[in-house]
Amino acid sequence: MPAPTLLAFDTSTEYCTVALYVNKQCFSRTEKLGNGHSDVLLPWIDEFVSDSSSNLKAIDGILFGAGPGSFTGLRIACGVAQGLGFGLDKMVLPTSTLLATGYAFRDQARRIAVLNDARMNECYGAVYQRDEKGFHCVSREQIVKPELAPDWIAQNGADLVVGTAIGVYPMIFTVPSHYAHPDAQAMIQWYLDTQEDSKALWIKSDLAAPLYVRDRVALTIKERAQGAKL
Numbered sequence: 353m354p355a356p357t358l359l360a361f362d363t364s365t366e367y368c369t370v371a372l373y374v375n376k377q378c379f380s381r382t383e384k385l386g387n388g389h390s391d392v393l394l395p396w397i398d399e400f401v402s403d404s405s406s407n408l409k410a411i412d413g414i415l416f417g418a419g420p421g422s423f424t425g426l427r428i429a430c431g432v433a434q435g436l437g438f439g440l441d442k443m444v445l446p447t448s449t450l451l452a453t454g455y456a457f458r459d460q461a462r463r464i465a466v467l468n469d470a471r472m473n474e475c476y477g478a479v480y481q482r483d484e485k486g487f488h489c490v491s492r493e494q495i496v497k498p499e500l501a502p503d504w505i506a507q508n509g510a511d512l513v514v515g516t517a518i519g520v521y522p523m524i525f526t527v528p529s530h531y532a533h534p535d536a537q538a539m540i541q542w543y544l545d546t547q548e549d550s551k552a553l554w555i556k557s558d559l560a561a562p563l564y565v566r567d568r569v570a571l572t573i574k575e576r577a578q579g580a581k582l
Contacts, residue, residue, distance in 0.1 A: 356412040358543065359397065359436070362534040363389035363429045364421025364449040365468060365516050371536035372400035372411075373544075379404055380537045389428050397436075408440055413554060415539050418446035419563035420476040420493050421468065426562035437557025444557050445543065445550070450478040450493055452534040453515055455542045458482050461512035461528075465505050467496060469517040475501060476565060477515075479508045486546055493565045498523050 358373040368389045371380035379400040385392065401408055416433035419426045437444045450466040457464055462482055467475040477496035480489055491508050498521035505513055505525055513529040523529075543550055 355544075357406065357410050358413055358415060358540050359411050360415035360447070360536040360539040360543075361393060361397070361429060361432070362417025362447075362449055362452055362536060362539065363393060363425040364417045364419050365425065365533055367516075367533040368392055368396075369417075369452075369534050369536040370396045370400065371540050372397070372404060372406075373540045374404045374406045374410070377404070378537055378540065382533070382535065384533075387424070389425055393428065393432055408436070411436075411440060411442060413443050413445060414557075415445045415447050415536075415543060416560070417449045417452055417534055417539070418561070419449055420470070420565045421449050423562075426564075430560050430562050434557045434560050437560065442557070443554040444560050445554050446560060446563065447539050447542075448478065448489075448493060448563065449534050450476060450515070451480065451489070451542065452536070452539045453532055454478070454480050455487060456532065456535045456538040457512060457514050457530070458487050461510075463490070463508070463510050463512075465491075465508060465510035465513045466532075467501060467513060467515040467517040467523075469515075469520050470495065470566070473498060473521070474566070475515070475517040475521070477501070477504065479510055486549065487542070493563065495566050502526075 361370040369382040416429045433444045454464045454466040475496045479491035514532040518531040
C-alpha cells in the first residue's frame with residue numbers, strides 16, 4: 353500500500369506548526385508567532401506543496417489541531433480544515449493539541465503528562481501512556497490549576513511533564529519537565545503509527561469543530577483593558 357499524503361497543522365498556541373507528508377518525506381515549519389497564524393498558515397501550505405512538487409488534490413487527508421487552546425487559534429485551524437476539506441473533497445481528522453505536544457516525547461517516558469498554558473492562571477492538561485497497546489490517553493483534556501498541578505501529576509503517575517505551561521507558572525515536580533509546543537510532524541507520525549486504530553476518527557469537513565474544555569472563552573471589557581489574555 354502506498355504511503356498516504358497528509359497535511360497537518362496546529363494554531364492553538366502562540367506557535368504555528370505545519371507539516372506536509374508526501375512520498376514518505378516530511379516538509380515542516382514551526383514558529384512562535386503570537387497572533388500571526390492567519391497570515392502564514394495558507395502561504396506555508398502552498399510553499400510545501402510547491403517544494404514537494406505535489407498539489408493540493410493529491411492530499412489524502414487533513415489533520416488539524418482541534419484544541420484545547422486559544423479561541424482564535426482554534427477557529428483558524430478549524431476554518432482552514434473545513435475550507436480545504438470541502439474544496440478538495442477530503443476527510444479531516446481533529447487532533448488533540450495536547451496529544452500533538454506529548455507524542456514527540458513518546459520514547460522518553462512511559463507515562464507523559466502535558467500541561468499547556470491556558471492563560472488566566474490555568475493549564476490545559478492530559479496524560480498519555482506508551483505501552484504494548486501503543487500511545488493512548490489515560491486522563492483526558494481538562495483544566496488544571498497550576499497550584500494543583502504537582503498533585504495531579506503524582507496522582508496520574510506521570511514520569512515526564514511537557515508543555516507550554518512549563519516555566520510560565522511556578523510549578524515544582526518530582527519528575528523531569530520540559531517546555532514544549534505542538535508539533536505537526538508529531539501529529540503526522542502519530543497517525544502513521546496508529547492508522548488502523550485511527551481510521552474511525554476521520555470525519556467530513558463540515559463536521560469539524562474545536563475542542564473546548566472550559567466554558568469561558570471571552571474576556572470582559574475591564575479585563576481586556578487590564579491586558580488580561582485567555
